[in-house]
Amino acid sequence: MANEATERAPGCSAQLVGFDFASKREFALGVGELEAAFERQNFVWIDVTFSDVDATRAWLTELGLISDDVIDEALTREAATQLSRYDQYLHFVVSECHLVGRALELERIDCVVAARFLLTIHRHGASCLDAVRKNYPQDFQRFAKTPSFLIYELWDQLAESYILVQRALEERVDELRIRLVQRADDEAFNRVAELGSDLLNFRKVLLPARTVLQDLGTRRSLFLSSTTQPFLMNLVGTVEHVQQELLVDRDILAGALELQMSLVAHRTNKVMRKLTVVSMIFLPLTFLCGVYGMNFRNLPELEWRHGYALFWFTAGAIAVLVGWLCRRAKLW
Known part of the structure; x- marks a missing residue:
């Protein structure tokens, strides 16, 4: 975006954009301008992509926005959706899912929401954050009244990515169902095992995502607007729908496998x-x-x-x- 500034640091890069909700203005700023932006009551989104843990830890520590424990957790832990509440901010972790070939890969994104900033930290490029950058300017100008709209934008893109992953898995289930009936071989059974593992791993992402999203949508917080919470609760329904579709896909795959076993037993x-x-x-x-x-x-x-x-x-x-x-x- 034209209104974003990119800061280069050893082992990481940060994209910064400021928001003035009173004048509906967004602007680029550097790390050295954060204090001035906070004093003007502006809100700042800082998106950090890191490659070197030690160098990024030092840079975030110098920035001084979050505690060392949160920094270590964001830089070293595996992808696992969760929510932690602190006096100065909310820290929640989301897992972005995408399919690379037939493999389900997860990308951990740490989000820290405070009164004057949103800090997102991730190791690789996050497509959902790219989608947020692409879509938020229109929503900011038309609808946004508080910084919480960025939280909604993030979860909305995550829910959309979950839907796309579920549809891709559904296509694989249907393909394998037909193959098991027509021509079952060792490769088909190996693919059934891989797909079953992907369905299980995806379910492990959806369950905590729903819990965290419901917590954000129901429990009051100083850092999350009450006007945004009903919209987050609507996304809870979307995630639940994806969960139900996932269960249906798993039942279809299990039914196809049982049918194939029955056909083999009948031929025997x-x-x-x-x-x-x-x-x-x-x-x-x-x-x-x-x-x-x-x-x-x-x-x-x-x-x-x-x-x-x-x-x-x-x-x-x-x-x-x-x-x-x-x-x-x-x-x-």
């Missing part, structure tokens, strides 16, 4: 029934072969002229009879 049963018929036919024939294969001299049929023909007639009659009985019993 058909093969076993055929093998059973063959065994039933050859079992009495094996008995006859065993009898006439014994090394006894007193076997009258061996000396009889028509003994060989009688053996084959008996064997054929038994095979036909057993086959007819199996057919009648619908074994094949």
Whole structure:
């Protein structure tokens, strides 16, 4: 944005933009102008992208806006949505989700909201924050009355990203469902396992996100306008809807897998029934072969002229009879 200033520091960069809600004016400023902006009762959004933990820790400590504990947590912890309340500010963590190929990746974004500033900290580029930068100028001019509108803008973009991820996962579920029915192989089962893991991980993101969002939307705070809270509660419904759709996707995937297992079991049963018929036919024939294969001299049929023909007639009659009985019993 034209009204943003970018500050370069060792191991990180910061984009700063100031807001004057009385005159509906936004303006660029540097880190050295923060104190003057605070004295003028302006609100400042500071977005920090870091690559080096130690250098960024030193820069944030020198900035002096948040405590060392919050700095360490923001720079070293894994992505996990949570909310902490302090006397001087609110600190909440959100997890941005996006799909890279077939892998679900999470990006931790720490947000610190105080009376005069919003500080966002993240390691890599955050698409939801880019969307906030793109969309907030119009909302700021038309609707915004308090700095809390930035919190709503952030959660609105997060909810939109959750919807997009859920739709992408839904397409993968439908693709795998068709593949399991038509042509199941080892790769298909591996992809089912991967997708099941992604669905579970995504659910682990949505559950705390809903809890934090509901807390922000219901519990009063000095740093969050009461006029913004009803809009945050509307987003709670959006996140709940995504959760329900995710559960449906998981049920569909489980149903497709169970159907495939049932088809495999059915095909196995058909093969076993055929093998059973063959065994039933050859079992009495094996008995006859065993009898006439014994090394006894007193076997009258061996000396009889028509003994060989009688053996084959008996064997054929038994095979036909057993086959007819199996057919009648619908074994094949």
